[in-house]
Amino acid sequence: MLNFSFQNPTKIHFGAGQIKAISKEIPLNARVLLVYGGGSIKSNGVYQQTVDALAKHTWFEFSGIEPNPTYDTLMQAQGVIKAEKIDYLLAVGGGSVVDGAKFIAATALFEGDDPWDILAKNQSFTKALPIGAVLTLPATGSESNGNAVVTREGNKLPFASPLVRPLFAVLDPSVTLSLSDRQIGNGVVDAFVHTIEQYLTYNVNGKVQDRFSEGLLQTLIEEGPKALLPDTKDNVEVRANIMWSATMALNGLIGAGVPQDWTTHMIGHELTGAFGIDHARTLSIVLPAVMKVRREQKREKLLQYASRVWYINEGDDNARIDQAIGLTEAFFKKMQLPTRLSDVDLGINDIELLIARLKQHGMTALGEQSDITIDISHEILTQAL
Amino acid sequence: MLNFSFQNPTKIHFGAGQIKAISKEIPLNARVLLVYGGGSIKSNGVYQQTVDALAKHTWFEFSGIEPNPTYDTLMQAQGVIKAEKIDYLLAVGGGSVVDGAKFIAATALFEGDDPWDILAKNQSFTKALPIGAVLTLPATGSESNGNAVVTREGNKLPFASPLVRPLFAVLDPSVTLSLSDRQIGNGVVDAFVHTIEQYLTYNVNGKVQDRFSEGLLQTLIEEGPKALLPDTKDNVEVRANIMWSATMALNGLIGAGVPQDWTTHMIGHELTGAFGIDHARTLSIVLPAVMKVRREQKREKLLQYASRVWYINEGDDNARIDQAIGLTEAFFKKMQLPTRLSDVDLGINDIELLIARLKQHGMTALGEQSDITIDISHEILTQAL
Numbered sequence: 001m002l003n004f005s006f007q008n009p010t011k012i013h014f015g016a017g018q019i020k021a022i023s024k025e026i027p028l029n030a031r032v033l034l035v036y037g038g039g040s041i042k043s044n045g046v047y048q049q050t051v052d053a054l055a056k057h058t059w060f061e062f063s064g065i066e067p068n069p070t071y072d073t074l075m076q077a078q079g080v081i082k083a084e085k086i087d088y089l090l091a092v093g094g095g096s097v098v099d100g101a102k103f104i105a106a107t108a109l110f111e112g113d114d115p116w117d118i119l120a121k122n123q124s125f126t127k128a129l130p131i132g133a134v135l136t137l138p139a140t141g142s143e144s145n146g147n148a149v150v151t152r153e154g155n156k157l158p159f160a161s162p163l164v165r166p167l168f169a170v171l172d173p174s175v176t177l178s179l180s181d182r183q184i185g186n187g188v189v190d191a192f193v194h195t196i197e198q199y200l201t202y203n204v205n206g207k208v209q210d211r212f213s214e215g216l217l218q219t220l221i222e223e224g225p226k227a228l229l230p231d232t233k234d235n236v237e238v239r240a241n242i243m244w245s246a247t248m249a250l251n252g253l254i255g256a257g258v259p260q261d262w263t264t265h266m267i268g269h270e271l272t273g274a275f276g277i278d279h280a281r282t283l284s285i286v287l288p289a290v291m292k293v294r295r296e297q298k299r300e301k302l303l304q305y306a307s308r309v310w311y312i313n314e315g316d317d318n319a320r321i322d323q324a325i326g327l328t329e330a331f332f333k334k335m336q337l338p339t340r341l342s343d344v345d346l347g348i349n350d351i352e353l354l355i356a357r358l359k360q361h362g363m364t365a366l367g368e369q370s371d372i373t374i375d376i377s378h379e380i381l382t383q384a385l
Numbered sequence: 386m387l388n389f390s391f392q393n394p395t396k397i398h399f400g401a402g403q404i405k406a407i408s409k410e411i412p413l414n415a416r417v418l419l420v421y422g423g424g425s426i427k428s429n430g431v432y433q434q435t436v437d438a439l440a441k442h443t444w445f446e447f448s449g450i451e452p453n454p455t456y457d458t459l460m461q462a463q464g465v466i467k468a469e470k471i472d473y474l475l476a477v478g479g480g481s482v483v484d485g486a487k488f489i490a491a492t493a494l495f496e497g498d499d500p501w502d503i504l505a506k507n508q509s510f511t512k513a514l515p516i517g518a519v520l521t522l523p524a525t526g527s528e529s530n531g532n533a534v535v536t537r538e539g540n541k542l543p544f545a546s547p548l549v550r551p552l553f554a555v556l557d558p559s560v561t562l563s564l565s566d567r568q569i570g571n572g573v574v575d576a577f578v579h580t581i582e583q584y585l586t587y588n589v590n591g592k593v594q595d596r597f598s599e600g601l602l603q604t605l606i607e608e609g610p611k612a613l614l615p616d617t618k619d620n621v622e623v624r625a626n627i628m629w630s631a632t633m634a635l636n637g638l639i640g641a642g643v644p645q646d647w648t649t650h651m652i653g654h655e656l657t658g659a660f661g662i663d664h665a666r667t668l669s670i671v672l673p674a675v676m677k678v679r680r681e682q683k684r685e686k687l688l689q690y691a692s693r694v695w696y697i698n699e700g701d702d703n704a705r706i707d708q709a710i711g712l713t714e715a716f717f718k719k720m721q722l723p724t725r726l727s728d729v730d731l732g733i734n735d736i737e738l739l740i741a742r743l744k745q746h747g748m749t750a751l752g753e754q755s756d757i758t759i760d761i762s763h764e765i766l767t768q769a770l
Contacts, residue, residue, distance in 0.1 A: 001399075001622065001625045001629070002400070003403065004397075004400065005396065005397065005399070006396070006399070007394065007395070007397065008394075009392065009394035010392070011390065011391070012389075014388060014389050014390070014642060015386075015642075016388065018388065205622050205626070206626075207607065207608065208604055208629045208630055208633055210600075211599070211600025211603060212596075212597055214596075214600070215595075215596025215599070215600055218596060219592045219596060237386065237590050241386065241591075241592040244386070244591075244593045245592075248593055253638075256397075256399070257400075257629070
């Protein structure tokens with residue numbers, strides 16, 4: 001196991017009816033900005049529950065945060081923040097809304113020249129508005145971590161700071177019943193790949209972390225498809241297990257003390273930036289190709305993954321790895337996601353643009369040992385055709 | 386899954402050489418009381434590393450906290466706290482030292498009449514001194530939770546408050562190499578039983594919690610015995626996996642959203658209080674008996690435990706449960722712990738005293754459904770003979 005420091009102070013309120021907990025979590029003298037996306041929270045009742053919980057608070061609202069939230073949209077929030085002296089953000093939505101709130105929180109108190117530098121130049125900041133979150137879509141884990149991704153003119157860039165980690169997060173699995181199959185499929189696969197990217201690396205004998213990751217993968221494999229099947233899709237217990245898995249997949253715990261290989265996410269971001277493909281659908285296309293191209297470097301963990309997650313214990317090493325990769329692809333298909341570039345109408349002629357963008361964003365030494373060169377990324381994309 | 390609220394803000398610094406992190410965690414203007422037990426931290430170098438890390442701090446010390454820390458000892462710390470205006474406690478030791486520091490922290494700022502009421506009358510308190518911890522014995526999880534147990538005249542009573550949860554904890558597995566086999570065996574079994582008591586209940590379909598608990602049990606089963614075997618006992622990786630398992634077993638995470646049955650601990654406390662038996666050795670005696678007496682109520686989870694933790698999938702239900710209980714006892718024996726009252730020279734004539742003490746302490750409705758009556762506790766103790 002590697003040395004590590006770990007802290008996750010986000011307070012979680014989990015379960016049906018927990019939205020009312022926000023009334024006690026946000027100080028009564030706060031000036032709250034309720035931040036959300038499109039109108040879905042108005043049709044599924046979450047907006048009303050939130051407004052009810054804020055009955056004694058002073059609050060304003062800012063809506064219109066899109067999937068893959070954009071710099072231009074998020075900067076517009078600064079108007080109401082200054083005009084109304086906002087000092088607390090309440091993000092109500094999925095990972096994009098929570099990510100967006102994080103950038104708004106950092107920008108509101110930013111003392112540098114240009115807030116875009118937080119993303120483009122990795123510029124640090126020393127303060128941010130406090131954030132609370134009401135999660136409506138289990139996927140990104142953003143509700144209890146300090147990470148966010150923001151897009152500007154097709155450039156999709158991450159930043160991270162403990163200052164923007166939500167102070168509390170409400171996870172009510174019953175509100176996810178109104179999600180579309182596409183949102184559920186995307187969310188389950190996103191959480192699955194978050195787990196894989198902290199697990200499928202060289203082996204440092206982190207036995208607790210490995211077992212926890214395997215437990216999350218198994219839970220997502222068992223429960224994910226149920227959320228799409230007619231007989232079980234309305235089962236709140238299924239939704240609860242998916243929701244808790246997605247939070248645990250990226251709250252920092254399973255990645256503490258082990259290497260992490262975020263290659264799939266980094267290549268995936270270029271697919272979204274260049275072609276507008278849903279985040280999770282870029283992951284389901286890239287991950288199998290990463291597994292195939294990096295099978296030698298990941299051999300030990302791929303065999304462990306085959307055995308412990310998929311119960312594959314027959315056949316020689318290569319056959320077991322092939323079978324595990326095949327079952328991973330089959331799981332993504334069962335969640336109704338693509339596994340090839342051709343599934344989203346991309347082909348060999350599109351690879352050069354993706355490679356150029358990886359270079360432009362400095363993504364030329366990926367993987368936990370920084371040994372995935374741009375040539376290897378090219379090989380991965382070719383494998384994914 | 387049950388509704389829950391969960392927060393664990395303790396910052397963990399894990400790995401060899403991390404004791405130096407305390408220099409940055411404790412404010413430089415703090416007046417620190419270093420709290421420890423006997424002299425073991427002086428012979429294994431932990432005391433010196435701690436003193437070195439506090440080179441720029443103002444600090445004092447209070448030693449002599451015994452295993453199963455006593456009220457009388459802990460109250461003596463109030464003298465130096467008042468005389469030196471102590472405002473920060475640094476606990477250096479195992480669970481008993483950390484537990485003791487928690488009671489000292491609560492007592493220092495207690496505004497009620499009698500600090501014993503915190504334990505005897507479950508009296509709440511509104512403030513406590515901040516605590517940091519350097520853990521030297523992986524077992525109790527006390528380094529990142531708000532629980533403590535204190536003994537007075539043979540009465541061993543628990544209290545809990547988020548106010549006494551350590552702000553930070555240093556976990557350096559290399560310092561555990563100097564522990565005796567008895568300390569290691571006790572610690573591994575303590576962590577194992579903590580996990581079991583949050584797992585072996587009626588089933589609420591908390592799939593993540595179940596998988597995490599099973600992962601901890603498997604890790605302790607795999608790594609525990611290695612810490613006693615000549616060829617592997619000096620392996621720091623083994624110690625690291627045990628140490629992280631013990632912390633994760635009782636930091637609140639695996640118990641969030643699931644029922645908990647602390648019967649084994651509650652009966653075990655009476656065995657320690659009445660006869661001075663090591664805490665973990667009471668658990669290894671009581672748990673198998675609880676499994677046998679409560680096999681019908683715990684049937685579903687016992688079968689899951691048999692299959693997922695011990696890979697027992699052959700034979701009828703009862704045979705599989707018997708085998709799982711047998712393997713649990715064999716594991717405890719491999720860790721060099723007793724599994725019967727007769728192993729610690731107790732017999733049928735001692736049961737009445739234990740029953741009387743359970744009654745005296747109000748332990749007459751144990752278990753996650755409060756249905757373990759005093760008669761059932763009698764049956765459990767008889768089963769454990």
